[in-house]
Amino acid sequence: MKGQRMSGTVAAEFTRLYGAEPHGVWAAPGRVNLIGEHTDYNDGFVMPFALPHTAVAAVARRDDGVLRLHSADVPEPVAEMSVDGLAPGSDKNWTAYPAGVVWALREAGHAVTGADIHLASTVPAGAGLSSSAALEVVVASALNDLFSLGLRGRQLARLCQRAENVYVGAPVGIMDQTAAACCEAGHALFLDTRDLSQRQIPFDLEAEGLRLLVVDTQVKHSHSEGEYGKRRAGCEKGAALLGVDALRDIPYDGLEAALARLGDEEEVRRLVRHVVTENQRVERVVELLEAGDIRAIGPVLVEGHASLRDDFRISCRELDLVVETALASGALGARMTGGGFGGSAIVLTESTDVPAVTKAVEEAFAAADLTPPRVFEAVPSAGARRLDRLTGAGSPAS
Numbered sequence: 578m579k580g581q582r583m584s585g586t587v588a589a590e591f592t593r594l595y596g597a598e599p600h601g602v603w604a605a606p607g608r609v610n611l612i613g614e615h616t617d618y619n620d621g622f623v624m625p626f627a628l629p630h631t632a633v634a635a636v637a638r639r640d641d642g643v644l645r646l647h648s649a650d651v652p653e654p655v656a657e658m659s660v661d662g663l664a665p666g667s668d669k670n671w672t673a674y675p676a677g678v679v680w681a682l683r684e685a686g687h688a689v690t691g692a693d694i695h696l697a698s699t700v701p702a703g704a705g706l707s708s709s710a711a712l713e714v715v716v717a718s719a720l721n722d723l724f725s726l727g728l729r730g731r732q733l734a735r736l737c738q739r740a741e742n743v744y745v746g747a748p749v750g751i752m753d754q755t756a757a758a759c760c761e762a763g764h765a766l767f768l769d770t771r772d773l774s775q776r777q778i779p780f781d782l783e784a785e786g787l788r789l790l791v792v793d794t795q796v797k798h799s800h801s802e803g804e805y806g807k808r809r810a811g812c813e814k815g816a817a818l819l820g821v822d823a824l825r826d827i828p829y830d831g832l833e834a835a836l837a838r839l840g841d842e843e844e845v846r847r848l849v850r851h852v853v854t855e856n857q858r859v860e861r862v863v864e865l866l867e868a869g870d871i872r873a874i875g876p877v878l879v880e881g882h883a884s885l886r887d888d889f890r891i892s893c894r895e896l897d898l899v900v901e902t903a904l905a906s907g908a909l910g911a912r913m914t915g916g917g918f919g920g921s922a923i924v925l926t927e928s929t930d931v932p933a934v935t936k937a938v939e940e941a942f943a944a945a946d947l948t949p950p951r952v953f954e955a956v957p958s959a960g961a962r963r964l965d966r967l968t969g970a971g972s973p974a975s
């Protein structure tokens with residue numbers, strides 16, 4: 578119902594802006610990552626699930642080479658450009674995300690000849706919840722349908738990642754785009770980022786009397802900034818020193834030997850240790866969830882946080898405060914989620930403990946004189962989809 582309302586609002590605004598009805602309305606979600614952080618650009622394992630928060634796009638195809646973009650979330654007039662003139666690195670505005678998708682589709686040989694696009698998103702920006710990937714994937718899904726490209730979810734994800742890596746210039750992995758394209762309601766997505774093979778793992782918190790809270794620390798982060806790229810480069814250095822294609826190729830039981838071979842490369846050793854142990858944590862969480870033991874993943878989440886804080890060094894005071902406070906007030910597990918340096922933490926808790934945990938976190942932030950965090954419940958939701966069929970043809974992305 579909420580989706581339909583949003584779809585109607587976005588379609589009506591499209592009509593007001595462009596003077597004609599859109600050919601359709603699509604949605605793609607933000608995500609939280611349950612476990613498997615900074616493993617995706619190491620060919621490793623990740624386990625995100627989709628949020629109910631989505632980017633919604635009302636879109637009409639054009640055949641005259643013109644691309645027009647507008648967002649309800651940015652106080653700017655409609656941006657107009659030529660699809661032939663799209664060039665990586667030329668756009669430093671929000672429009673680089675949707676324009677980058679058009680560029681990536683065309684670069685891959687798909688005849689996308691223009692579009693009118695109006696976007697609106699409920700995914701909090703800069704909160705580590707993949708608002709950018711949601712924008713990219715919703716646009717890719719719409720164009721896939723309107724130009725009958727026949728691309729599958731994982732192919733759309735690859736093209737969106739290329740848009741972000743090359744057009745926007747952020748060296749991100751493939752997790753967020755795949756989550757936005759491929760997640761299913763009630764499930765977490767166990768994804769092998771080497772070949773994008775995937776398994777939907779049932780993750781029904783409510784049935785178990787559990788809740789997963791997202792705590793947005795309100796500390797903004799950006800992947801285009803240097804620290805993400807530095808970690809990535811350090812991991813690639815580690816793989817090169819160890820003579821493997823990617824850190825994924827270091828098995829957990831070969832970790833000590835690998836670390837010994839890295840000698841006095843202390844920083845690289847820490848990065849390698851995080852990635853190898855994190856891949857193993859993803860596998861442990863999959864096993865526990867498949868055995869129906871959701872509560873038992875709590876300590877694994879906590880281990881993951883410690884590894885990101887101490888070895889990967891991408892946590893911050895606010896994220897650590899959420900984790901410590903939540904655990905001290907009875908949560909089963911907690912960790913930062915996403916790229917780090919701010920953004921959000923997740924907290925696994927008994928549903929009966931939600932008020933106490935929330936209060937404790939809010940009070941801890943107030944006592945430390947920090948901006949109040951935004952706390953909400955995350956329900957594993959659906960991936961990209963077409964919300965309605967107004968006048969256009971085409972089938973939803975799969």
Ligand code: GAF
Nearest residue numbers: 614615749750751752915916
């Ligand atoms: C960000 C990136 F976009 C992902 O690709 C991933 O590397 C994540 O940080 C860390 O796990 O969300």
